[in-house]
Amino acid sequence: MISLSCVSVEYGDKIMPLDDVSHTFHTGTTAVTGPSGSGKSTLLRLVAGLQNPTAGTVEIDGEPVGRASWFSAGDPRVSVIYQDYRLVPFLTVAQNLSLAVEARGAKSSTDQIEAALARVGLPSSMADRLPGSMSSGEQQRVAIARALAVESPVLVADEPTGALDADNTARITDVLLELGQSDDLTVIVATHDLSVAERMDQRINLGAGLLVAAA
Numbered sequence: 001m002i003s004l005s006c007v008s009v010e011y012g013d014k015i016m017p018l019d020d021v022s023h024t025f026h027t028g029t030t031a032v033t034g035p036s037g038s039g040k041s042t043l044l045r046l047v048a049g050l051q052n053p054t055a056g057t058v059e060i061d062g063e064p065v066g067r068a069s070w071f072s073a074g075d076p077r078v079s080v081i082y083q084d085y086r087l088v089p090f091l092t093v094a095q096n097l098s099l100a101v102e103a104r105g106a107k108s109s110t111d112q113i114e115a116a117l118a119r120v121g122l123p124s125s126m127a128d129r130l131p132g133s134m135s136s137g138e139q140q141r142v143a144i145a146r147a148l149a150v151e152s153p154v155l156v157a158d159e160p161t162g163a164l165d166a167d168n169t170a171r172i173t174d175v176l177l178e179l180g181q182s183d184d185l186t187v188i189v190a191t192h193d194l195s196v197a198e199r200m201d202q203r204i205n206l207g208a209g210l211l212v213a214a215a
């Protein structure tokens with residue numbers, strides 16, 4: 001359970017995308033929608049511990065999210081998935097996953113990497129491919145597998161289908177839904193795509209600094 005209590009974020013020039021927002025995210029998938037600039041990415045960064053709120057608190061299971069600093073890669077309980085995948089282009093799929101695991105101070109194994117790939121529907125034969133030789137949808141699956149390999153209970157995905165066609169959007173949405181339903185993960189997805197948002201278990205909408213639960 002992720003709790004935001006009275007959270008505000010103010011940037012310079014009095015830009016205040018989040019103004020005294022409180023919300024609880026439960027296991028399963030939640031879509032965060034709202035117009036461009038409404039604070040969706042800001043909200044995800046707060047949950048991931050990549051940015052501190054100006055006011056208020058963010059907690060995961062009652063423990064504060066790690067304070068963001070130049071020395072921190074964010075809260076280890078949270079993995080971030082980006083629209084542009086952010087895979088290291090000169091490392092194989094397996095090496096990309098190992099790097100993420102080892103950056104968190106753990107040891108990676110072939111079994112663990114193949115299991116993470118299988119959970120997103122990729123065969124182990126893809127482990128030795130370079131990202132550039134894969135389709136956009138496959139690269140996004142690798143990025144999700146990387147997030148799974150580090151075994152974080154929380155996934156935040158910032159426009160994960162923004163660069164994908166309709167078929168791949170549907171497939172990646174299937175993967176995220178499956179992770180929320182069968183793996184008991186808390187998955188928060190910022191999206192402009194209402195076809196993605198509609199399929200999530202819960203939806204919230206941001207606008208004018210406020211957060212409104214959506215149907």
Ligand SMILES: Nc1ncnc2c1ncn2[C@@H]1O[C@H](COP(=O)(O)OP(=O)(O)OP(=O)(O)O)[C@@H](O)[C@H]1O
Binds near residue numbers: 011012017040
């Ligand atoms: N580091 C920053 N410094 C100053 N202003 C910022 C910073 N980061 C975000 N903002 C501003 O805060 C507001 C919210 O930005 P954010 O990226 O969270 O919105 P968003 O809903 O994710 O937008 P989009 O859908 O276009 O990605 C915007 O007006 C943005 O310009």
